[in-house]
Amino acid sequence: MEPTDIEPRPATRRPGPPRPGTVVRAVAVGLCTAAVTLGVSHLGAAVVDPAADPVLAVGAASIDLAPQPLKAFAIRTFGTNDKIVLLGGVYTVLVLAAVALGAAALRRRRFGLVGLVAFTGVGAVAVLSRPTATAVDVLPVLAGAGAGVVAMLLVVRAARTVTSAATGRPRLLNRRQFLATAGGTAVGAAAVTTAGQAIARSRPVGAESRASVSLPPPVRPAPPLPATVSVGVDGMPPFVTPNRDFYRVDTALIVPQVDLTDWRLTLDGAVDRPRTWRYEDLLARGLVERDITLNCVSNEVGGPYIGTARWTGIPLAPLLREAGLRPGQNQLVSRSVEGMTIGTPLEAILDGRDALLAVGMNGEPLPLDHGFPLRMLVPGLYGYVGACKWLTSMTVTTFDAFDPYWVQRGWAPDAPVKTASRIDTPKPFAQRPAGPVMIAGVAWAQRRGITAVEVQVDDGPWQQARLADGPSPDLWRQWTYRWDATPGSHTLRVRATDATGATQTAQRVPPFPDGATGWHSVTVTIT
Numbered sequence: 001m002e003p004t005d006i007e008p009r010p011a012t013r014r015p016g017p018p019r020p021g022t023v024v025r026a027v028a029v030g031l032c033t034a035a036v037t038l039g040v041s042h043l044g045a046a047v048v049d050p051a052a053d054p055v056l057a058v059g060a061a062s063i064d065l066a067p068q069p070l071k072a073f074a075i076r077t078f079g080t081n082d083k084i085v086l087l088g089g090v091y092t093v094l095v096l097a098a099v100a101l102g103a104a105a106l107r108r109r110r111f112g113l114v115g116l117v118a119f120t121g122v123g124a125v126a127v128l129s130r131p132t133a134t135a136v137d138v139l140p141v142l143a144g145a146g147a148g149v150v151a152m153l154l155v156v157r158a159a160r161t162v163t164s165a166a167t168g169r170p171r172l173l174n175r176r177q178f179l180a181t182a183g184g185t186a187v188g189a190a191a192v193t194t195a196g197q198a199i200a201r202s203r204p205v206g207a208e209s210r211a212s213v214s215l216p217p218p219v220r221p222a223p224p225l226p227a228t229v230s231v232g233v234d235g236m237p238p239f240v241t242p243n244r245d246f247y248r249v250d251t252a253l254i255v256p257q258v259d260l261t262d263w264r265l266t267l268d269g270a271v272d273r274p275r276t277w278r279y280e281d282l283l284a285r286g287l288v289e290r291d292i293t294l295n296c297v298s299n300e301v302g303g304p305y306i307g308t309a310r311w312t313g314i315p316l317a318p319l320l321r322e323a324g325l326r327p328g329q330n331q332l333v334s335r336s337v338e339g340m341t342i343g344t345p346l347e348a349i350l351d352g353r354d355a356l357l358a359v360g361m362n363g364e365p366l367p368l369d370h371g372f373p374l375r376m377l378v379p380g381l382y383g384y385v386g387a388c389k390w391l392t393s394m395t396v397t398t399f400d401a402f403d404p405y406w407v408q409r410g411w412a413p414d415a416p417v418k419t420a421s422r423i424d425t426p427k428p429f430a431q432r433p434a435g436p437v438m439i440a441g442v443a444w445a446q447r448r449g450i451t452a453v454e455v456q457v458d459d460g461p462w463q464q465a466r467l468a469d470g471p472s473p474d475l476w477r478q479w480t481y482r483w484d485a486t487p488g489s490h491t492l493r494v495r496a497t498d499a500t501g502a503t504q505t506a507q508r509v510p511p512f513p514d515g516a517t518g519w520h521s522v523t524v525t526i527t
């Protein structure tokens, strides 16, 4: 007798030509459908409104809906690349959903149609959930859905199978037709996507508008910064941060593109005389120039989200006073062109500090990333309560009447900058030879100013650092401490004291909800 359990029968070996894998067909149907749907949506959005792109809208909606710990994690882990990582995640989910859609469509066309409605429905809801969305913004997704149906039906039809007489297994009815249809659909999707990108790129409205601007010289220039603001130690950031190195933190997946010819700034709410300005009207009021350090509430102890620039702008307090502020108001709500809302305590704007509507940054019109054509800047407040970019309207109201974007997500309504300090050099885990080592860094307490910085090595006494010049309390201050380093592993700590006499607390708290506290420390190895 033949040992059948050793030599399997031919029928169980599945011989013959390779199977027209169900997975391959599902991938082809799904990806072709999704690519056509998204390509056409993208092209439509390029024509109608870049914010109507469903992929970007889903990304933007995820940012708005993301729970605070996840957002904090993303900013901490990916920093300025957080948006790229987010879009990568959106695309990954998209591909998986598309393959599931393909599998459903192969089973029954009807299932595929239902899947496609769900797929584009998510996009449509996301598009309409954008704060600046209008009804026409849904048209690109609808056009995409229509094109997607056609693509899906074509590829499903081309993927028909028959049962092979030779093997008894299904095989493609027409392999060539399948490849041609799937390939053709993919090429079509690529073509519309490219066309959309070309249209978007041929309309650099923001960049063109910005290039057309020439800012008048400030009527009240800032005095030049003395060289003595810098400690001149290797590894220190420049005192004034170049625009290209200035940190960027915002929720905008695409940088808002403002065409100056239709941009307006309005002031309304509880004022006697609401007003609307064009860009030229504002410039005509005369620009002042101020050196101001701006930082983000999301900055961790020792983190990078801080920078200093020489800003030019229009003083904000007189504009509000001229409009006739009604009594009992305490909040100014800024709105940006892409729908961000930022609430600033009126008191902070009116108390005499240099609250600005900034149009210039380090001698240039405001870069697109930093809010072209105009942003608010309120020294002493974290950016999320005082520095609305791409500003287009300001409303005088109360804190009771309106919760702006970040406050809706649990951040503090008022957020004065906390006194803080950072060791910039040596870097963590640096190795240095024994002998003198220059420890240096920055400290900041905008509005109050820094009066002392101390450094501690391991558990030794706190030692006074040398402060570089600090021409304004609204600026960060550089410091150095010359350390006679001995071999071994050492932990360096820094703490600052502000002009109220308050010294930074050792207590470590995370940025949420009103800014991190704690001492920055760096561990180094001396050889």
Ligand SMILES: Nc1nc2c(c(=O)[nH]1)N[C@H]1C(S)=C(S)[C@@H](COP(=O)(O)O)O[C@H]1N2
Pocket: 246, 247, 248, 249, 250, 251, 252, 294, 295, 296, 297, 336, 340, 369, 370, 371, 382, 383, 384, 387, 388, 389, 390
């Ligand atoms: N329109 C808009 N303005 C915004 C934000 C935003 O997300 N959208 N983020 C704010 C935050 S949290 C900070 S810290 C500053 C950062 O300004 P920068 O990107 O120019 O450094 O902008 C503020 N203004």
Ligand SMILES: [Mo]
Pocket: 249, 295, 296, 297, 298, 382, 383, 384
């Ligand atoms: Mo921020």
